Amino acid sequence: MQNISLYVNKKSFVHDVDFLTKLIYIFVFIAIPIISGSVIIGLLAILISLILHTCAGVLKKLIPIVALSLFVLLSVIIVQAAFIPGYHIVFFSLGPVHFYQEGLIHASLIIVRFLDILLVSSLTVLTTRPSDIVETLQRKGLSHRMGYVINSIFQIIPQMVSSMKTISDAQRSRGMETEGNLFVRVKAFLPLIGPVVISSLVGTRERAMALEARAFSADAKRTYFHEEMKYRYKTPVRIILLLLLVVSIIWRVL
Amino acid sequence: MKKNRSLWMVKLNTASIALIPAAVAINYIGKLFAETLKLPLWLDSIGTIFAGILGGPILGALSGLINNVIYGLTVSPASAVYGIASIAIGVASGLLAYYGMVGKLWKVIIFGVIVAFVSSIVSVPLNYIYYGGQTGNVWGDAAFAFLNAHHVNIILSSFIDNISVDAPDKIVSSIVAFAVFSVLPKRLITLFDNSQETTTLD
Numbered sequence: 001m002q003n004i005s006l007y008v009n010k011k012s013f014v015h016d017v018d019f020l021t022k023l024i025y026i027f028v029f030i031a032i033p034i035i036s037g038s039v040i041i042g043l044l045a046i047l048i049s050l051i052l053h054t055c056a057g058v059l060k061k062l063i064p065i066v067a068l069s070l071f072v073l074l075s076v077i078i079v080q081a082a083f084i085p086g087y088h089i090v091f092f093s094l095g096p097v098h099f100y101q102e103g104l105i106h107a108s109l110i111i112v113r114f115l116d117i118l119l120v121s122s123l124t125v126l127t128t129r130p131s132d133i134v135e136t137l138q139r140k141g142l143s144h145r146m147g148y149v150i151n152s153i154f155q156i157i158p159q160m161v162s163s164m165k166t167i168s169d170a171q172r173s174r175g176m177e178t179e180g181n182l183f184v185r186v187k188a189f190l191p192l193i194g195p196v197v198i199s200s201l202v203g204t205r206e207r208a209m210a211l212e213a214r215a216f217s218a219d220a221k222r223t224y225f226h227e228e229m230k231y232r233y234k235t236p237v238r239i240i241l242l243l244l245l246v247v248s249i250i251w252r253v254l
Numbered sequence: 255m256k257k258n259r260s261l262w263m264v265k266l267n268t269a270s271i272a273l274i275p276a277a278v279a280i281n282y283i284g285k286l287f288a289e290t291l292k293l294p295l296w297l298d299s300i301g302t303i304f305a306g307i308l309g310g311p312i313l314g315a316l317s318g319l320i321n322n323v324i325y326g327l328t329v330s331p332a333s334a335v336y337g338i339a340s341i342a343i344g345v346a347s348g349l350l351a352y353y354g355m356v357g358k359l360w361k362v363i364i365f366g367v368i369v370a371f372v373s374s375i376v377s378v379p380l381n382y383i384y385y386g387g388q389t390g391n392v393w394g395d396a397a398f399a400f401l402n403a404h405h406v407n408i409i410l411s412s413f414i415d416n417i418s419v420d421a422p423d424k425i426v427s428s429i430v431a432f433a434v435f436s437v438l439p440k441r442l443i444t445l446f447d448n449s450q451e452t453t454t455l456d
Contacts, residue, residue, distance in 0.1 A: 006328060006331075007327075068329070076385050079399045114384055153320070164286065182294075193430065202439075211271075
């Protein structure tokens with residue numbers, strides 16, 4: 001069965017860091033460039049995140065994630081630099097379209113901030129197993145019901161994707177057209193998704209019964225299957241991160 | 255929809271909890287089908303709308319939230335923040351279904367427009383923080399550039415950028431969600447109705 005999560009199963013010092021410390025890293029590395037308001041600090045944060053990606057061996061998986069937003073970023077450059085009124089200094093021209101310097105500076109600010117958020121959150125997602133995230137949150141008080149929901153989705157989606165292939169083939173063998181003009185394709189959507197959705201909803205009833213048969217809504221205290229993972233350098237790493245944040249706030253105020 | 259069912263019931267029964275993964279998976283499958291059929295829509299909120307209709311605003315909100323958590327873990331980590339917009343979609347569809355915007359096609363179309371309106375209101379500040387007000391959709395951004403060049407307020411043009419993409423998407427999603435809802439067996443629907451005492455499992 002295919003694995004839908006982005007997690008890359010490798011061994012590295014980044015993988016060893018516990019989820020809560022990574023959350024602090026996300027917060028600090030997003031907050032610092034915004035607080036400082038400087039493009040250079042933003043680029044520095046991006047560079048550090050890139051180095052960490054390389055160390056963790058997940059750089060290859062990062063490429064499709066960034067590629068997904070390339071189009072938006074391109075569109076940001078074009079619209080911000082050429083179509084916002086009130087700018088004067090022309091940086092360069094492409095035919096009748098003028099690209100303004102102020103617009104390009106504004107666009108670069110947006111792009112650096114966006115890439116920073118993207119890289120920081122990608123690093124955490126690429127190096128933390130989803131079930132570990134759920135377990136950490138459960139130990140911190142997330143209800144076991146929500147934990148079940150998140151874990152089960154990673155099993156249900158691949159199941160539904162495979163039943164989706166079966167249904168597509170079945171409908172095609174009955175002569176349904178899935179290619180052609182827009183109207184033909186829109187018409188094909190309902191007969192394709194309908195059976196998948198209804199079968200999954202009928203399955204919901206079965207799943208609820210199976211859960212109840214195993215005392216899902218019982219109030220007793222729950223135990224864990226795995227022992228809690230301890231990260232050795234948790235305290236020093238967290239202190240360094242928070243110090244960075246404090247320094248950037250002080251630097252900004254002064 | 256029966257009026258006597260409690261609208262803001264927070265405690266969810268096991269059947270409702272089991273519906274959330276199905277709703278998220280429906281979102282995922284909808285997006286996948288839209289891509290394989292090369293439709294110019296996302297269709298990735300059918301499950302959230304459906305959960306809102308079937309289980310009320312709280313269940314809709316939860317489905318929307320968890321949908322984007324999963325989206326963040328599987329496709330694009332930075333987009334998980336748009337979960338706020340998904341929550342709004344779930345709450346809006348729960349409320350609209352409760353107050354009777356169901357049954358006829360014209361009602362469902364209005365339902366879709368209102369859901370798109372609500373989700374745009376929430377998305378605009380996020381678009382502004384992330385991309386300076388754009389959505390990344392060719393037609394929407396063309397409208398954004400046109401309005402900006404004609405000195406229209408940036409927030410208004412960002413809103414029009416968003417809703418021009420969102421409205422068709424949410425109308426089609428709502429129609430699909432209601433089409434499925436209308437053919438579901440009654441014993442399945444009563445399972446999620448938390449005013450019923452006889453059909454609960456727990």
